[in-house]
Structure formats: C-alpha cells, structure tokens
Amino acid sequence: MVSKKIAELSLQQVNHNSPVPLYHQIEVDLQRLMTAGELLPQDVLPPEIELSRAYGVGRHTMRMALSRLTSAGWIARQAGRGTFVRERPPRPAFYLDDSFTRQMANMGMVAHSRVLDSAVSVIDARSPAALQEHPGAPCFYLARLRYGDAMPIVLQYAHIITERCPHLEQFDFGQRSLYEVLSTEYALVVQRLTHTVSAVAADRVHMEHLRVRRGTPLLLVKTSVFLDSGDIIEHTTSYYRADRYEYSVTRTGA
Amino acid sequence: MVSKKIAELSLQQVNHNSPVPLYHQIEVDLQRLMTAGELLPQDVLPPEIELSRAYGVGRHTMRMALSRLTSAGWIARQAGRGTFVRERPPRPAFYLDDSFTRQMANMGMVAHSRVLDSAVSVIDARSPAALQEHPGAPCFYLARLRYGDAMPIVLQYAHIITERCPHLEQFDFGQRSLYEVLSTEYALVVQRLTHTVSAVAADRVHMEHLRVRRGTPLLLVKTSVFLDSGDIIEHTTSYYRADRYEYSVTRTGA
DNA sequence: AATATCCGATTGTACGGACATTATTCTTAC
DNA sequence: GTAAGAATAATGTCCGTACAATCGGATATT
Numbered sequence: 001m002v003s004k005k006i007a008e009l010s011l012q013q014v015n016h017n018s019p020v021p022l023y024h025q026i027e028v029d030l031q032r033l034m035t036a037g038e039l040l041p042q043d044v045l046p047p048e049i050e051l052s053r054a055y056g057v058g059r060h061t062m063r064m065a066l067s068r069l070t071s072a073g074w075i076a077r078q079a080g081r082g083t084f085v086r087e088r089p090p091r092p093a094f095y096l097d098d099s100f101t102r103q104m105a106n107m108g109m110v111a112h113s114r115v116l117d118s119a120v121s122v123i124d125a126r127s128p129a130a131l132q133e134h135p136g137a138p139c140f141y142l143a144r145l146r147y148g149d150a151m152p153i154v155l156q157y158a159h160i161i162t163e164r165c166p167h168l169e170q171f172d173f174g175q176r177s178l179y180e181v182l183s184t185e186y187a188l189v190v191q192r193l194t195h196t197v198s199a200v201a202a203d204r205v206h207m208e209h210l211r212v213r214r215g216t217p218l219l220l221v222k223t224s225v226f227l228d229s230g231d232i233i234e235h236t237t238s239y240y241r242a243d244r245y246e247y248s249v250t251r252t253g254a
Numbered sequence: 255m256v257s258k259k260i261a262e263l264s265l266q267q268v269n270h271n272s273p274v275p276l277y278h279q280i281e282v283d284l285q286r287l288m289t290a291g292e293l294l295p296q297d298v299l300p301p302e303i304e305l306s307r308a309y310g311v312g313r314h315t316m317r318m319a320l321s322r323l324t325s326a327g328w329i330a331r332q333a334g335r336g337t338f339v340r341e342r343p344p345r346p347a348f349y350l351d352d353s354f355t356r357q358m359a360n361m362g363m364v365a366h367s368r369v370l371d372s373a374v375s376v377i378d379a380r381s382p383a384a385l386q387e388h389p390g391a392p393c394f395y396l397a398r399l400r401y402g403d404a405m406p407i408v409l410q411y412a413h414i415i416t417e418r419c420p421h422l423e424q425f426d427f428g429q430r431s432l433y434e435v436l437s438t439e440y441a442l443v444v445q446r447l448t449h450t451v452s453a454v455a456a457d458r459v460h461m462e463h464l465r466v467r468r469g470t471p472l473l474l475v476k477t478s479v480f481l482d483s484g485d486i487i488e489h490t491t492s493y494y495r496a497d498r499y500e501y502s503v504t505r506t507g508a
Numbered sequence: 509a510a511t512a513t514c515c516g517a518t519t520g521t522a523c524g525g526a527c528a529t530t531a532t533t534c535t536t537a538c
Numbered sequence: 539g540t541a542a543g544a545a546t547a548a549t550g551t552c553c554g555t556a557c558a559a560t561c562g563g564a565t566a567t568t
Contacts, residue, residue, distance in 0.1 A: 275552090277551080311553090314552065315552060335560080336561095
C-alpha cells in the first residue's frame with residue numbers, strides 16, 4: 001500500500017496574496033485531482049508533511065484542508081496508515097438532470113420511453129391533490145411508459161404547470177431534462193423537490209403496461225417540484241416495478 | 255448583545271490525564287450546558303480566549319471544540335461578533351431511532367416498540383450484504399416491532415458494528431438517539447447515510463407481526479450509516495406497512 | 509444631526525514546535 | 539520459522555505566537 005508520490009501529481013501552486021484562504025485553495029485543488037481521475041478511489045495521498053511542503057504551507061494549514069475534505073466525505077484518514085481517497089466523490093444532494101435516464105445508464109441499460117398520452121389542459125378537480133392550489137392554471141399533461149433496454153420499468157403521469165413557461169410542450173424531453181429547459185429557456189430555478197414513496201399492489205392498468213401479475217408490489221413515487229418563488233411547477237406520479245428499480249437517497253452530514 | 259460571563263456558567267473542569275481528547279471533553283461539557291438550559295438559544299458565549307483560560311487549555315484546543323460544535327449545528331460563529339447558541343440544537347436528520355419516534359409524533363401518534371430479539375455477535379455470511387466487507391467484526395443485533403399508538407407499523411432488523419464503540423448495548427436507545435450516543439460517548443461522527451427503498455409482498459413472518467394479509471405490499475427500506483472514517487457502522491432493514499407509512503424526502507437546491 | 513473615522517473586541521488564518529498514538533515493517537531472539 | 543520487540547512512518551493532540559478581517563460602538567468632523 002504505497003502512497004502516491006508528489007511528483008506524480010500535478011499540484012497547482014497556491015496564491016499567498018489571494019483573499020481566498022490557503023486551506024480552501026488546497027481543498028479545491030485536491031478535489032480537482034480526484035474528479036479528474038488523477039487520484040482514484042483507494043489511492044493513498046502523500047503524507048501531510050510532504051503535501052504541506054509541496055504546497056508551500058505549514059502543516060497546520062495542510063491539516064485544515066485535509067480535515068475539511070474528510071468532513072465532506074472526499075477522503076478518509078487513519079492514524080499510522082495514511083490518507084485514502086473515498087469510494088464515491090460526493091455528488092450534490094440535488095440532481096437536476098433526469099434521474100431515470102441516469103440511473104438506467106448506471107445500471108448499463110439504455111433508457112427510452114413511449115408516450116401513452118399527452119395533452120394541454122388546465123388544472124381541475126381530477127388533477128392530483130398536490131396541484132389543487134392552482135385551479136384553472138394551464139398545464140401540460142404527459143403519460144409515459146419508460147423502459148430500461150426493452151423492459152418496462154415505470155409508468156409515469158406528469159403534470160407541469162405552464163403558467164410561467166408557455167409552450168413548454170415544444171421541447172423534446174427525450175433529449176433534454178425538464179430542469180435544464182426551465183433554467184435555460186425560461187430562467188426558472190428549481191429550489192426544492194419532495195419525493196413521497198409508498199407501495200401499492202398492481203391493478204389492471206399496471207398489469208397491462210408493466211407486464212406484471214395482478215397484486216405484484218409496485219413502488220409508488222410522488223414527486224413535487226417547487227420554484228424559488230415557492231410555487232409548485234410539476235407533480236409526477238410514478239409506478240415502478242419494484243423488482244427492477246430501487247429508490248435511493250444519500251444524506252451527507254450536517 | 256452582551257456575552258455570558260464565565261462566572262455565570264458552571265463549566266466542568268477537564269481531565270488532562272484522560273485518554274479522551276481535551277477538545278472532546280469540552281464539546282460534551284458545552285453540550286451539557288446547552289441541553290440543560292444554562293445556555294439558551296441566542297445566547298452569546300464568552301470569547302474563545304476567555305473560555306480557553308477557564309478550561310485551562312490553549313486557544314487552539316478551544317477553537318477545535320468550538321469548530322466541531324459549529325459543524326454539528328450547536329453554535330454559529332461570526333467574526334467580530336461572537337459565538338451564538340443556535341435555535342434548535344441539532345435535530346435528527348440522521349437518527350434512525352429518533353426519526354421513527356418523531357414521525358409518529360408528527361402524526362399525533364404515540365410511538366413505542368417491542369424488542370423481538372437482540373444479541374451481541376459478529377458479522378458472518380448470514381449478515382446483510384452491506385456489512386460483508388467487515389467479516390468477523392463485533393456487532394450488536396436488534397430486532398424490533400415498532401408501533402404507532404397500538405398499531406404495528408414497522409418491523410426492523412438492525413445491525414450495529416461495535417468495533418469502534420464497545421459496549422454500545424448498555425445505552426438506552428429509547429431515550430437517546432444512536433447519533434447522539436456515538437457523538438458524545440465515542441467521539442464518532444456520522445458523515446453520510448443512504449436509504450434504499452423498495453417494495454415487497456408480505457410473507458409469513460410479516461403477516462404475523464404486522465398483522466397483514468399475505469401478499470400485502472410492504473415498503474422495504476434499507477438504511478446504511480457511515481462514519482467520517484468511511485466505515486459503515488450500522489445497517490438496518492425495515493419493513494413498513496405501506497398503508498400506514500410513507501417514506502418522504504425533501505431536497506433543497508443549491 | 510448626519511457622516512466619516514478610529515478603536516477595541518472577537519473570530520479567522522497561518523506559522524511554528526513538541527510529543528502521543530497507531531499501524532506497519534524490520535530485526536532479533538528463541 | 540515464529541513470535542516478541544524495536545524502529546519507522548504516518549496521523550492525532552496540544553501548545554505557543556502573530557497578524558488579518560470583521561463588526562459594533564465611540565469619537566471626531568462637517
């Protein structure tokens with residue numbers, strides 16, 4: 001278990017005159033090496049004393065940077081052994097891209113979807129409960145069956161309120177994520193989203209589309225998306241095949 | 255905005271010969287003052303230099319304690335102003351134990367639980383897959399049926415690796431959360447936790463304890479808790495009655 | 509009276525050194 | 539050969555100092 005040599009790493013020199021604290025400049029630089037693949041999971045960093053010399057800072061400053069990277073989950077340290085690069089560099093807790101496409105890609109599957117129904121309408125009493133605060137608001141409705149490779153995975157019913165993003169339906173959401181379109185085309189910022197996960201037994205509609213037996217347990221995920229104005233912009237109800245999909249979430253420490 | 259005087263606080267002296275780091279002894283002492291009400295939200299702590307003198311430690315050690323209390327959410331510091339006691343002492347985003355109790359309370363129900371089985375053992379091949387990286391590690395096993403009012407809600411199987419927290423079983427987790435005990439008694443910091451949610455059909459064991467019919471869809475939640483050292487410390491498998499419980503999570507954007 | 513300036517209090521950043529603790533590796537004794 | 543012990547290497551704890559940055563209030567100026 002030999003540590004990386006200083007010479008093997010393209011450390012970027014710190015700027016002692018910058019108003020940015022030295023420890024933070026070092027944090028950013030090491031994060032760069034880890035995201036760029038110059039430092040890989042399981043790799044052992046050079047000892048802090050060597051790093052401090054290489055960066056031209058005191059040991060205390062170097063330890064400050066390493067300690068903060070430890071709290072943030074980038075690295076783990078063990079007395080007497082060394083400093084190790086952690087398995088998965090922390091990702092933001094907030095995925096703004098289409099998580100279904102991403103998860104399928106992670107599992108080595110190709111995601112695609114079939115539109116079952118779509119309509120431009122308004123919010124009325126038959127719309128999901130989460131949207132009832134905006135009766136009469138124009139909305140875009142989309143029912144899709146989404147596949148991983150050739151297997152149906154999820155049946156999704158999406159309602160998007162188009163009051164602040166007219167003609168949203170013109171975009172191709174096979175290519176772009178909703179969040180990306182809202183941000184670049186309408187300058188709308190997603191501030192918060194909530195997921196509520198439950199389990200239900202498959203009924204006749206699910207049986208047909210997801211090709212499961214009646215009563216098979218399905219994951220029911222309700223997603224609400226809110227803008228920084230506080231208004232809800234999207235609500236989606238999704239029925240996942242529980243045998244082919246897991247909902248997972250990571251929380252990183254206070 | 256005048257700060258508390260040292261004389262007004264019943265600081266407990268630290269033990270310089272203890273193997274417990276001084277900064278951690280101070281952390282625990284200040285937490286005691288805050289939970290006991292001797293220091294209230296909005297209160298301003300004495301300046302770090304006075305505190306360090308009062309505790310008989312160097313400024314660096316004092317800052318270390320205050321810095322850790324800051325990360326944990328107990329206090330907030332502002333250059334030029336002072337150190338303030340935060341509004342709500344850190345809440346369980348994290349605490350397993352506590353989160354069930356809290357959720358039941360939110361729904362106006364009284365939570366209690368029945369221990370079905372508990373044992374001190376070691377990780378072996380029959381242990382959950384998530385723990386297989388630590389074969390032979392000592393662990394504490396706890397199977398519980400948890401109720402909201404008189405209704406069974408969830409069947410939980412918890413494995414806690416006690417390698418770095420021996421005799422963890424002596425604490426009463428009806429009163430204290432796992433996170434709080436790890437933090438104050440063992441100076442261990444929870445860095446990350448992951449939840450994986452799936453759905454399964456009730457089998458015979460579930461039928462009996464949760465009092466549901468065979469095949470009823472249940473929410474299967476697997477929780478893994480990791481320390482800042484990168485090591486997993488706990489894994490819990492929970493079977494929730496989906497008709498009485500929803501898993502929900504909110505993500506707030508950058 | 510309003511504005512600008514200074515000053516003291518407090519936290520933040522950064523340097524230095526000393527010794528302790530932990531894990532690994534190497535040596536030695538049997 | 540194996541096991542105990544010694545040396546080594548790494549992180550952890552703790553102390554000291556110096557100066558910078560920030561904030562609030564007091565003072566001085568207009």
